[in-house]
Structures are given as C-alpha cells and as structure tokens.
Amino acid sequence: MNLPSAVLSASVLIMFVSPLVLLGLLSLAAAYPHRFSEKVVGRWTQLALVVGLAAAITGLTDYLTTGSDPVVISYGTWFSFGHGSFAVEFVADGLSLGFAALALSICGVVSSFSFRYLHREPGFHRYFIQFSMFVLGITLVALAGTIEVLFAGWELIGLSSALLVGFFHERRAPVVNALRVFVVYRISDAAMLGAAILLHHWAGSGSLSQLFSSSPSSVSVLDSRQVLTIAALLIVAVSGKSALLPFSGWLPRAMEGPTPSSAVYYGALSIHAGCFLLLRAEPLLAQSDGARVLAALLGLSTTIYATIAARVQTDVKSALSFASLTQVGIIVVEIALGFRWVAFIHIIGHVCFRVLQFLRAPNILHDLHDIENRIGGHIDVAHDDVAPLRRWTRGLYLAALERGFVDSLLDRFAVDPFCRIVRRLDGLDRVLSGGRHGAGEGP
C-alpha cells in the first residue's frame, strides 16, 4: 500500500472537514437567525467551499504528479468495538479526487447562485444547513474508503434531498413529494447495506470496504449466484439514487424544491451518485455477466423511457430532469459495458452542462422576452404536436404524458398491497386490544 503524501493527506482532511465545520456553524447560526445575517451565512458557505475546492485541486494535482496507485488515507476511527470499528478512511485516486473536485466546484457555483436566488426567503438559513449537509454527504461519498463512510454520506444526501424537496413546506405537494423521494431513498439505502451484509456474510471479510475491490480474488470465494445477488442489490441501490426504472417516478416530483437545489441534486451530483457507486463497484460487476446485462438493460430502458417522457413535459424543470435521466441511463450502459473512462468523462461533461441549464431555467421567460424585444417580434416556434397522430403514436404520447405510468404501477403493485396488508394487521391489533376496528391511512 502506498503511503499518502503529507499534502494529499492534508488536502483530503480539509475537503472533509470544511463542509463539516460549515454544517456545525450554520446549525448554530440557525438557532440565532437574527444575529447571523444572510451575508454572514453566504460568506461562510463560500469560504468553506473555496477552501474545500482548493484542497481538492491541490490533492488532485499532488496525486497526479506524485502517485500512480490509489492511496488509502486513514484518520483513525470514529469508534471501535471489539473486532469492528468505524474507520474514518478515505481513498485518494483519480476517480475520487476528480469527483470530489467536481462536486465542490459545482456546489460553489450553486451556493453563489443560491445566495442571491433565496435572498429574503423565510427558509434561507434552513436551505443553507441542508445544502451544507449535502456538500458533506457528497464529499464523503466521493472519498469514501469504507462502506460505513460511504453509507454515512449516502444517508446525508438522502435526508438533505428529501428536506429540500419539501423546502416550501407550507404547500402540500412539496411535502408529499418529499416523502415519496425519501421512501425511494430508504429502499436504496437498505439495498446497499443489504449488499454489504451479504458480502460480509458470504465472503467472511472483516472489512466491508472490500465490496468494491478490483482484484478478482476478492470475489473468488463467492459463487456466481452470490455475486449476482450482491450485484443486483447494488443495482437496486443505484436505481433508487439515480432514478433508474422502476424508481424513475420520484425525479419529476423532486422538482418541487428550489431551483438551485434541483440543479445540484437532480441535474448534477445526487443523481450521478448512483453512477459513481456503480463505477466504484464495476470490478464486482465485471464478475457477473448477469449483473452487467441487468445494469445495461436498466440503463437502456431508462434512457428510452426518459427521452420519450422528456418530449412531452410542460414545465422546464421536469423536462430537464428527464433530460438528465436520459444521460444517466446512457452512463449506466457505459459502465455496464466496461467503458469506465467514457462514463466518468460523460459524468463530468453532463454535470457541468446540466447545472448551467437548470440555473438558467428560472430566467427562461425573461430570456424569451429579451430575445423578442431585440428582434422586434414573436419567435416562431413550430408546434409539431398538433399534427395528426397515429394510434400507436397517440398511445406513446399518452404514456409519456403519464410518465410511463411508472408511479401508478408502483402504487398498484407495491405501495397499495403493502398498505392494505399492514392496515389489516393494524385492524387485527385493534381487535386483540379490544379497541375499535379500523386503521389509519398510508403516506
């Protein structure tokens, strides 16, 4: 194992600590919102992100100039117990440092935008706390050297995402959609931990971080069925986080949040976190053709679904979210085919492009009026949708309008049966306890 250089070690530490400190400071500031103005909060956020980004660039430069192999950097343990421990361990390689640098730069841009966009918004402090929670989470996911660290980051992203979807919580729709997003994220979390536990149980490894080991020997003790099971669970986790089918329904619902958060989560980083996990786990994926086929099929079907659905959306953020999903599906196919380099470059390009589009989205009407004023008339936009449709095209159109009936199907075949069974059990409990029969209502 290579020893990390002092510069690299310090850089990674700063990348991790700066959002952590920011989260702590903003949480304290939120307790006294009148003492800490928006300007103070904005400056703290920008300072933390600039410091983190500088550290990321320094670390990446140091790694590229001095190192050749991935480096494990350990900062001790958070807590240890018997034979187990929560090791604060990060891995520094091109993938992790590159993704972390990308994440911090995007977060910097979006925080700067948010500072103006949310000026005098009642939830200004709340937004920046949740945003800093996300920054910490995505940094942990990018740099994670153990499954525990990865899981901690994964959870932080999930919670902050759900809370930001429900940011405008005085309205019902954002809150309902936030809960829906969170449910999918919890399924994703459970699948990821389930994969880790099964690997631990079958392979007997003392460290769950081996989940993403590249060496063929790491899975040599597992038979093909076990590898497929673990990989399938991992793909479920990725599907939940990256909105692949059949979980795609939450993505347009997540557009209820503020535009900057939509940009950073669903246009840029959060939606690619699943792809990043798949990139990390690609060596495991490579051991099972079945898993690769499954991932490729999921990616392909998601791409086809999203590109059709994107064409009929009537609001720009939903259209953008499906456009993002189209590219995410392609990235998953690339990973499944083993084009890791292509996938990583694709992620970088897509993240930057989509963030720009999302951040420009609120100004779209203003821009349109500006253009029309300049050209002195209305822009002539062709409306092909009024052309007569054939029967199958009409069906496709309706399916696209209904976003592929994904949510309805999930409700019908998963959510409703679950709620029905559980309510019956609740009714039984009430009978057993001598109470009135009847049960509550599901989420």
Place this chain on the structure above:
Amino acid sequence: MTCVVLWLAAIGLPPLLVAALGHFGLSTERLRSAAVACAGISVAACSAIFVVPALRALTVAWPGEAHYLLGDALLRVSEFSAPLVVLPSALWLVTVAVTPRGRLDRAGLKRTALASLSLTIAFLTESPLVLVLIWILSNGLFLEALGAPKHRRVRRVVGFYLWGSAALLCAGIALLTVGIGGTTGAWLIFVAILIRKGIFPFHAWLPEAFENGRLGPAVLFSAPQLGTYVAILLVIPHATPGMLRTVATLSLITAVYGGALAVVQRDARRACGYLFVSQSALVMAGLDCTSVEALAGSLIIWISAALAFAGMTRTVLTLEARRGRLDLGVHHGGYEQMPVLATSFLVLGLACTGFPGTLGFVGEEMLVDGAVRSFPMLGLLVIVTSALTGIAVLRMYFSLFCGRPAAALELRLHRGETTTFAAIAVTLVLAGLAPQPFVESRIRASHTILLRGTENSGRATRHSSFSLSRSLIAERGSTEPQRDGVLESILKWRPGIQLGSQVDGDVRNQLRHQQRVRTSIALLLFLGGGPALSQEAEALDKTGTACGGPSSVAGQIEEDARAREPAFRFPRVDDWPDPWSRGRSSLPTSMASSSASITTAPVLERIPHRLEIRP
C-alpha cells in the same frame, strides 16, 4: 460508607420529598417546580456514578446466607447498570419539565416521582425478589394513571396483559427457586418479559395504551425497559441458545412489524406506540448474544431509544396541548413558529432510525456488525426496520410541522420546553459524535453479561439449588449428559468461542477468551466435573476447538489462527483500479469525442431554440 449512604439518600429522597409535598396544600405549579428541582438533583446524584469510581463497584450484600430469591446482593452497581440508573431520573426530569400546564395534576406528579424512584431501585438491584416487587409496583402505578372513567377500557386491556405478565414472572421465579421445571420457569419469565415489552404476539396492548391511554405515564412505564433488565439478569445467564434465538427471532419480527405499522398510522400517538415497539424489539433482538458487539449495540440502542422516545412523545403531547388530537393525514404546519421543536423532533426521530451522527447509529452499526456473521438475518432485518422507521419518522415530521396552520393559534414554546427538547437532541448527537467512552462501557458490560452465563453454568454443577442449568441436568437424569450439558452451555456462552470463529479475530483477544474457557473448565474439574469432563477437555485441546493446557494455549491459538486464515486475501481499497493512474492507458481521443457526441439529441420543441434542452 458514609459517602454511599449520602449518595443513596440523594437518589432516594428527592422523589420521596415530591411525593410527600403532594400531600400538603402546595399548588400544582409549585409542586411541578419542586419536582423539576428534585428531578435535577436526582439526575445529578445518579450521574455521580460516572465521576466516583467507587460507586461503580458498589455492592450492598444481604445479611445472612445467599439465596436465589434474594439474589447475590441487595444493591449492586455494575458497568452494565451504571447508565441505566440515571435513565429513570432523566425521564422524570423530562416529564415534569415539559408537561403542559393543562395536563398537570398533583396525583400525577406524585406518581411520576414514585415511578422514577422504583425504576431507579430496580436498576440498582439484582435481587429477583426486589425486581418482582418493583415489577408489580410499576404495573400498579401505571394502571392507577389510567384510573379515569374514559380510560376504563384501556385500563382493562392493559391490566389483563400486565397482571398476566406479573403472574408469569412470579410463577417462573418460583419454579427456578424451588429448582424444578427449570426450562419451564425460564420460558415463563421470558413470556412475561415479552408481554411487558410488547413483543409479537403480545404487542397489541402497547399501541393501544399509547393511543387511548395516557401517553406520559405510558412512556415513563415503557421507555426504561425494565423487562430487558430482568431478562439480562434473570434469564439470559440460564437460557439455552435455542431459547435466545427464538426470542431474538420474535423480536426481529416485531421490529419490522412495528416499523411497518408505524408507517400507515393516522394517529400520532399510535404511530409513536408502534415506533416504540419496533425499537424496543431491536434491543431484545441483540440479546440473542450472538456476539459481544451485537449485545453492546443493543445496550446502546436501549439508552438511545429511551431518550429519543421520551423526547418524541413529549413533543406530541406538547403539540396536542396546542392543537388537540394529531391526525397524521393532515399537515398541521407551525415550523416557522417552533423551529427548535421541529428540528429536535427530527433529530430524535433520526436517532431512532440510526442516522449517522446520532447515538442510534452507533448502536445499530454495532448490532449489525456484530451479528452479521453468525446471524445475518438479524442484520438484514435491522436494515429493513431502520428503513421503515425512517419513513415513519419523516412522515410524522412532515405532518406535525409542515403545511399551513389551520388557525392562528399561539404555538410558541416556553423557554423550558425549548431547552429540554434541544438538550435531549443535543445529547443524542454529541453522544453519537463522540461515542467511544460509552461504547467501551457497553462492551465491558456485554462481557460481564456473557461471563455471568458461564459462571452460572459452572455454579450449577456445585450446589446451587436454583440454577436453570442444574434443573436441566436434573431433568436429563444421567451422569454423562449432565457433563455434556454443562460443557455445551459453557462453550455456547463463551464469547471467546464465538469470536474465535471469526476469520479475522485478534490473536490477543483469542488468547484472553481461551484462557477464560480454560479457567472455567478447570473450575468445573475442581468442583466435581470428574474424570470424564477432564477427558472432554483434553479432547477439546486436541481438536483446538476450545482450549489447551497451560503450556499449549498460545501455540494452539496460533495454529487456530493459521487454520482460520482465509485461503484468499481481500485486497484493500488501494487495489481499486484508477482511470487516472499512470500505469494504465490514457483515454483514447476517439472515446472522448464519442462521449461528447452522446449529448447530441433531438431538442425539446416547446423550449425556445436558444435554451435547448438536450436529453
């Protein structure tokens, strides 16, 4: 000695003082102020355990000869019980500090003080007799709280379950005391505990008590989890592995069941009830004693869940005092008026779900990590439980604090309420961020619990008339199976044996555990195990399964370690492939161009051409 007496007085007198003041003509609000002060003193006095080392090894023996019913000591503070002693006082403080004025009554304040005192005494003693008395007393206090006519039906249901559990407990202890029907006695105690803790299929009364009874007394009665304490002290040292596995399986079913039912509830109280059932069951699941780590994890969840639920249920009561009964199908709003309460509630709920950064995360991490090898189903179901409780908690949070308030009610909190809720949340977060001292304490406690099993098994061969192991031996009726039973019990209970099966075990720990096993077997030999047992020990020595002679232990362990070393080696994460590494080929230009060309796709037509959306 004087110091101990003073300490016991500082713990015991404040609740008695509040109970006494209740008989005088003090106004309810003044009595509450006195109760807050007394509860604070009691918490401080109990916390002295962590400061004064002598108190952590306090033992007050019974006068006269030891007897099973009386226990080894009247009072005993151990590593295991030290944090638990503080728990009732802390819950008492929370209860009296934030109970809404409209729900205060003098009888309730007296009852709360006595309940706190009785539970503190329970956690200070290891005597079966005292525990049974406190079990019955706490039942009585809880049922007295349900004395109002509108609670008559709930009182009847709860009374049926609780008095049933008390009867089973008494019967079980009686059987163990007289030394006959040991297995039956242990099962009776276990069933009593399952009823009291609301483990499936005896869970129905608990959500009902939360929903239609009085929430405050229900939390004070349930959250300290006296049943778990009794299980650890009275049953686990004697229980067979099959018995423990059965209880753990039932507990896991309950944990998932409670989490699932909490998701669909409309009533906030009932949702709290099911969440509590789920968390309480997780604690019992860890008592399967699969490993020291899993057991320690469950002990941490015990404390975390108690504090978190006290806070969550008090939050519900605080909101009910302002809005009436809370329907989770409605978004009640109010975040802007009470952000601290909302944030605290979310943090407390997340602590229950094992969110990173909270004490609950530490407990669940240890529980899963400790059980994953020998009982993977536990790990998987804990994850499912965590997912379900997470959904339930966030749903409650959204319902209780998001949305637009229906009426212009005064929702602001008093300073005392804000401080109390924030303090509980901060405690759980700080304990989660720096958990190592507490983790070490719980690990030591787990070792003690597991060792106690061995000691009791060993004692069975000598002269104790009450050990379950002895009862089991007596029931078998022949000499050889007796030794098998004793040895099997020890080997099953030794943490060293179980940990020794782990692939990556620490050799020093192995040595320590092996030495303990050797000591236990030597003790058995000395106490009358006889030549046959000696032969068994020798046989074990040869096979390297359990222990070796004094000279061969280290060598044997090294051999074991070599034998257990996996044929393969997992490469560490530094073996991950890296697209940036120098040793690999750089990105072909053709690939870069193809990746760029992927983004070219038809344009969304309704968007002006200047702002093209490219799927």
